[in-house]
Amino acid sequence: MEEFRRTYLRLCKEAGTEPQESLVAQLHETRSAASSVRLDLTGQSLTVESCCVLGRALQKDNLFTELVLSDCMLSEEGAKLLLSGLCSNTMVKVLDLKGNNLRGAGAEALGKLLVRNKALQRLVLEWNALGMWEDGFSIFCEGLASNSSLIQLDLRNNQINHQGAAELALALKRNSVLQHLDLRWNNMGLLGSRSLLDALQQNRTLLQLEMAGNNVPSDILKAIAQSVDHNADRTSTLRESRTRAQVLTKEIQILKEEKGRQMLGLMETIDKQRDEMGRSSRNSSIQLGQLQEALSERKSAVNSLTAKLQMTEAALTLSEQKVSNLGELLTKVKLEKTELMDRQSRDMKKQLEESVQREGKLLKEVNSLSEKNLQLKNKLEESERRCKVQQDQMFSVKQELTNSTAELKLRLAQAEERLDMEKRRSKQALEDMDSLRQKEVDHVNRHLEESERALQDRILKLEGQRLQLEEPPPPPMQEVSRVKAAMVTERAQADEDLGRVRAQVRLEEQERLSGLEEKLRGARQARDEAQGRCTQQKQTISDLQARATQHTIEMDSLRRRIDEMQQDLVGKEQEKLAEVTRVRVELQEQIGHLQAERTAQSGLKEKVAALEREMKALVSSHRDTLLDKESELSSLQERVRLREGEIQRMREDEAQRASFLHNAILTYVQGSPLTHYSPKK
Structure with a gap:
C-alpha cells in the first residue's frame, strides 16, 4: 500500500501536477488498515489529472484486486484515462463505477477495457447513462461480446431502451462467460425483452437475469426466468457430469495401475521361473x-x-x-x-x-x-x-461396455430434457392462448353489455320524453304534429343507431372469433407438433433401450466366454x-x-x-x-x-x-x- 502511495506521488511529480489531498488522505487510511487488497475511493471527486495519474499507477499494480470508484462524479475524459490505464492491469477482479453519470465516451472506454482486460470478473455500472448514446453503448456491447473473463455485470438505472437491449442481446449471443446480469430499472419495454428472450435461446451460460422495472409483460418475464433456470439446470448437470467423468477417469487410472502391477508381478514370476528352469537345466x-x-x-x-x-x-x-x-x-x-x-x-x-x-x-x-x-x-x-x-480381451470389452453405458445414459438424459422442455413449452402456450381468448371474450361481453345498457338508457329517456309530451293539455295541432314528427324521426334514428351498433358489434365479435379460431388452430398445430416430437423422443428412447439390452446380452455372452476360458485354465x-x-x-x-x-x-x-x-x-x-x-x-x-x-x-x-x-x-x-x-x- 505504501508503495502504491509513493508511486502515485512520484507520477504526480513527473506529470507536474499537484496530488489531490483527499486522495492522498484516503490512501493513507487504506495503508493503516492492515494489508488490504481493496482500494475504496467512494465519494472522492477525482479531477482529470488525478484520473490520469491513477490510470498510470494502476497499469502495473500487483496489489489491489478490488477498485471502488462509486459516486466520484468522473468526467468523460477522466473516466477514459482511468479505464485506459486499467486495460493492462492483471490483478483487479472487481470494478465499481456506480453513480458516475458515464455516457458515450465512458461507454466506449468500457468497451475497450472489456476487450483488452483479461482479469476483470465483476463490473458495477449502476446509476449511469450508458444507454443514452447508441454508438457508445454498441461499442460497450461489442467489448462485452468479445470478453472472456467477466462473470457479473450490473447495469441498473442506465436508461437502456429497446435498441440498447437489442445490442445487448447480440452481445449475449456471442458471450459464453457471463453468469449474472442485472438490468433492473431501465426502459427496455416489450421489444427489448423479446430480443433478450431470443438471445437466451442461444446463450447457455447466463444463470441470473434481473428485469424488474422495465415495463416487461409477465409472460415474457416468466419465459426469461424459465430459460435462465434451464441454463442453471444445464450448468449443474454439466458440473455433475464433469465430476462423474473425473471420478471415472480416476477409477480407470487406478484399474490401469492395478493391471500394470499385476502384469509386472506376473512377468517377475515368469522371469523367476525361467531363471530357475535355466539353473536346473x-x-x-x-x-x-x-x-x-x-x-x-x-x-x-x-x-x-x-x-x-x-x-x-x-x-x-x-x-x-x-x-x-x-x-x-x-x-x-x-x-x-x-x-x-x-x-x-x-x-x-x-x-x-x-x-x-x-x-x-x-x-x-x-x-x-x-x-x-x-x-x-x-x-x-x-x-x-x-x-x-x-x-486383453476382457479389458477391451470392459472399456467398450463403460463407453456404451456412458453414451446411453447421456443420450437418455438429453432425450428426457428435450421431452420435458417440449411439454413445458406446449403447456405454457396452451395456457397463454386460453387466458388470451378468455380475456378477449370478457372484453367483447363487457362492450356488448355497455352498448346495450346505453341504448336501453337512451330508449328509456325517449319514452319518458314521449310520456311528458303526451301528459300536458293538448297544444295546438300544428305543434303536436311537429313534436310527433320529431319523435318519430328521433325514434327512427335511434333504431338505425341501434342496428348499426349491433351490426358493428357482431362484425367485431365475428372478427375476434375468427382470430381466436386461428390462434386455437395454431395452438392445436403446436400441440400436434409437440406430440409428434414426444413420439419421436419415445421412439429414440425405445431404440436406446433396445441397444442397451443388446449390449447387456453381449456382455453376458462375453462373461460366459470368460467363464469357459477360466474353466479351461x-x-x-x-x-x-x-x-x-x-x-x-x-x-x-x-x-x-x-x-x-x-x-x-x-x-x-x-x-x-x-x-x-x-x-x-x-x-x-x-x-x-x-x-x-x-x-x-x-x-x-x-x-x-x-x-x-x-x-x-x-x-x-x-x-x-x-x-x-x-x-x-x-x-x-x-x-x-x-x-x-x-x-x-
Missing part, C-alpha cells in the same frame, strides 16, 4: 557331464584291471609251470585260486555290465525327463500367452498337476530301484568278505605243508596280497562311485525344477 547338464566323466573313468579303470588280470594270468601260468612239481595239494590250491579268480572276474564283468546298463537307463531317463521338462515349458508359455490374450492346471505327480511317482520308483541295487551290492561285498575268510582258512590249513616252499610261496603270497589290495581298492572305488552316482541322482531329483513349478493357488 545347467545343473542337469553339469550332472550329466559328471556322470559321463565318471563313466569314462570307470571304463579306463576296467580296462586297466583287465590288462592287469591278463598280466597276472600270464604270471600265474608261468608260476604253475614252475611249481608243477610241488604236488597235488599245491595244484588243488592253484585250481581253487584260479576258480576264485574266474568267479571274481565274472562277478566283476557282471557288475560292470549291470553298471553300464544302469547308466544307460539313467541317461535315457534323464533325456526323457529333459524332454518332459521342455514340453511342460512349452505348455506353460502357451497357457501364459492365452491368459494374456484373454486379459483350471482343467489345464489340473492336467499339469497330474503330470507332475506322475513324474514324482516315477522318480520315487527309480530311487527305490537304486536302493535295491545298493542292497544287492552290499550282499556282494559280504560274499567277497566270506570268500576272503575261506581263502585265509585254506592258507592257514596248508601252511604246514608249504613250509619247505616258503621262499617261492612268499613271492606268490606277496603277489596275491597285492592283487587283493588292488581288488579292495577297486571295490572301494566302485562303492565310492556308486555313492557319488546315488548322491548325484538324489541332488538332481531334489533340485529338479518340477518341484518349483507347482501351480499357485
